[in-house]
Each structure stands twice: as structure tokens, then as C-alpha cells.
């Protein structure tokens with residue numbers, strides 16, 4: 001179930017097309033407001049999702065060592081310009097008390113958080129904090145590496161510039177050796 005008001009987006013897109021001096025009634029643009037509304041519903045669908053809900057189910061597996069899912073591709077929309085930023089997230093945690101989650105749930109949490117108007121820093125810390133809260137692990141580390149279209153196609157125009165953010169919690173924050181293991185497995 002989506003809370004997106006497609007008709008309102010369609011009206012807004014028609015207004016933007018007019019405002020840039022286009023004719024929203026020319027053939028090629030006739031269905032554009034509808035397409036944009038459908039696209040926004042999809043790319044902002046994470047607004048209805050709580051990343052923590054993916055960590056409700058845990059397996060009682062006695063593994064208190066590192067779990068890392070790396071190279072999770074994501075796309076998001078920068079909240080300042082509403083243009084995409086995209087890249088990969090690496091999510092690592094060290095389970096405690098048998099609270100091991102399904103691997104896909106780590107990627108689902110990244111998806112849910114990315115599909116909103118976002119900042120890269122907030123994606124990074126929200127994923128880390130959701131895992132900390134629900135799985136109560138020894139530690140968590142999330143690294144996000146992304147290219148921002150607002151720095152590529154406009155403004156400062158620096159294609160290829162990558163932004164890297166990290167959020168580190170628990171023993172991965174306090175134990176440099178454990179943190180180095182994660183970084184070496186991600187190959188930083």
C-alpha cells in the first residue's frame with residue numbers, strides 16, 4: 001500500500017513542464033506526468049517501510065563472529081535536488097546471543113532506507129542503528145560508497161567523485177583489530 005498521491009504528482013509535473021517553457025500537451029510529453037508519478041511511487045516506496053521490521057525474525061544460530069554482506073547495490077534520491085545517487089553498501093555485524101538474521105534482510109534494510117529522499121550519511125547510520133536496535137549484536141559497521149548525480153550533471157560537475165560514509169557501532173567502534181578485519185574483507 002502506497003501513500004503516494006499520483007494525481008498530485010501528475011499536476012506538479014505538468015506545472016514544471018510549463019514552467020521550463022515546454023508544452024505538456026505535445027505528443028511526446030502527454031504521458032510523462034503519469035510516468036513520473038509511477039516512478040516516484042516506486043523510488044520513494046521506502047517511505048512506507050521501517051527497516052527494523054526486517055530484523056523481527058532471527059535464527060538461533062550460535063555464530064558470534066563476523067558476517068559481512070558487501071557490494072549491495074542501491075539507488076537513492078538526494079533530498080536536496082531530487083536527483084539520483086547510487087553505489088554500493090557494505091553491511092557487517094557480529095551477532096550476539098544467537099541473534100542471526102537472514103542475509104537478504106541486510107540488503108532489504110538498505111533498500112527500504114534508500115528509497116526515500118535521502119542523505120548518504122542518513123542511509124548509513126539508519127541501517128547501522130536498525131541492526132543495533134533489533135539484533136543487539138556485538139558490533140555493526142556500515143560503509144556506503146556512492147556517486148551523486150547532483151555533483152555530476154550540475155553544480156560542481158565532478159563525475160567519478162565518490163563519497164564514502166561509514167557508521168560503526170559497538171565493538172567494531174572500540175576494537176581496531178575487528179574493524180580492520182571488516183575493512184580488509186571489503187578491500188579498503
Ligand SMILES: Nc1nc2c(ncn2[C@@H]2O[C@H](COP(=O)(O)OP(=O)(O)OP(=O)(O)O)[C@@H](O)[C@H]2O)c(=O)[nH]1
Pocket residue numbers: 078079080118119120121148150151154155156
Ligand atoms: N552531506 C551530504 N550532502 C549532500 C548529499 N547529497 C547532496 N549533498 C550536497 O548538498 C549540498 C546542497 O548545497 P546548497 O548550497 O544548498 O545547494 P546548491 O546551491 O545546489 O549546491 P551546489 O551543489 O554546490 O551547487 C551540496 O553541497 C550537495 O553536494 C548527501 O547525501 N550528503
Ligand SMILES: [Zn+2]
Pocket residue numbers: 078079080081082083148150151
Ligand atoms: Zn543533491
